[in-house]
Amino acid sequence: MKWYKHLTTGRTLITNEELTNPPWVKVFKNELEAAPQTCKWSTDDDTESTVYATACGHLHMFTAGDIADNEYKFCPHCGLAIEES
Numbered sequence: 001m002k003w004y005k006h007l008t009t010g011r012t013l014i015t016n017e018e019l020t021n022p023p024w025v026k027v028f029k030n031e032l033e034a035a036p037q038t039c040k041w042s043t044d045d046d047t048e049s050t051v052y053a054t055a056c057g058h059l060h061m062f063t064a065g066d067i068a069d070n071e072y073k074f075c076p077h078c079g080l081a082i083e084e085s
């Protein structure tokens with residue numbers, strides 16, 4: 001951000017563009033867009049395993065059934081929507 005000091009009053013001035021769309025908002029938007037929107041859960045395909053490895057680094061096991069059977073919509077560890085892969 002460019003800051004301008006008014007020569008006689010010494011007040012700090014910024015441009016209209018910077019007032020309506022300051023750079024820190026752009027940084028925040030970029031971080032939001034780059035952040036994962038879903039948590040991928042995957043199982044070991046070779047076995048009939050019900051242990052899921054979550055993208056956020058946890059293991060989750062259902063005592064019976066799978067994600068759909070247990071009506072899981074969101075990862076209990078990170079809070080993102082579960083994406084089965």
Ligand SMILES: [Zn+2]
Binds near residue numbers: 079
């Ligand atoms: Zn997660």
